[in-house]
Amino acid sequence: MATNLDYYAVLEVSRDADGTEIKKAYRRLAMKYHPDRNPGDTEAETRFKEINEAYDVLKDDQKRAAYDRFGHAAFEGGGPGAGPGGFDFGGGGLGDIFEQMFGDMMGGRRGGRRAGADLQVQVSITFAEAFSGVKKQITVPTRVTCESCDGTGSADKDQPPEVCPSCHGAGKVRAQQGFFFVERPCPTCHGSGRLIRNPCKVCHGTGTVEKNRTLEVAIPAGVEDGTRIRLSGEGEAGGAGVTPGDLYVHISVEPHPLFQRDGANIYCRVPVRMTQAALGTEIEVPVVDGSRTKVKIPAGTQTGENFRLRGKGFSVLRSSARGDMYIQVVVETPRHLTRRQRELLEEFEADGGGHDKGSPESTGFFSKVKDFFEGKL
Ligand SMILES: [Zn+2]
């Protein structure tokens, strides 16, 4: 989890809050954002995780002291990969404590690759933007070299980071575990091989600070809700000699009041008056690109009939193909008839308008009903 949360802000307590206050704040917030109380609410879920993360550190005096002193650097997983981190806890002999404190992070490095953290951002676009493609400016928090200490992590320019006396700069130590010797990151220097006596106040010894970066993402025409775009190397910088992480842009597409989407096809439900459907007509329908087009509705059109507008759907990603647009007809029965309208329809009915060839569906249905009652079906 690559976070740069302010744990005090997360728990809504002051920096000098005591254990009881922190516990109280945690209980209150954990109750409020508990997933059981907020089913399906991903924001509450994220908050709940953050609250637990913050409390996990602040409830423990040692972790809290480390956090107060070094910020997130105290818990970051990266050894040399995390940049020039430095720890001065007053020499060796604290191995067990450190193992407890940093136990989590030891398994946290990925496959030996030195890389900055991957970042995730959420971008919301409209249905029309998904149709046409769009360029979006996004702001990404990232870590850049700390100007105050020129990235050394040391507050004192006359006292640059020293080679760690415990591991002699190797960043690793051998420890006995039962009959075996295992190699683990040096607890004194947190695997960096260096020791900073007086960490920089601005970057807490990490040599990097957080800064917002704006970049433009070209979202291609045809993206679907939930698409994830990976921007290789646009994640966190991670420091000198380190491969930057990747940036993942999660796209959510807002629904449209007129159009629905299924893959590359677009559906639009268009109500047509009963008389139009019976007599036939031409209707004007909207297209997602903002234009309009005419569709012939032949005499005798029924509810649910689709009329295809070829190539008016979404682009298919990584292809020149396009989906189609379908006009789905819904025949609307008139309401609140005037006296004259009623007379006309009564005349129509008396003329046999609703029978035999004119309404094959009803005729077929009622002849089956007759068969049913006569025991033939
Ligand atoms: Zn060391």
Ligand SMILES: [Zn+2]
């Ligand atoms: Zn600094």
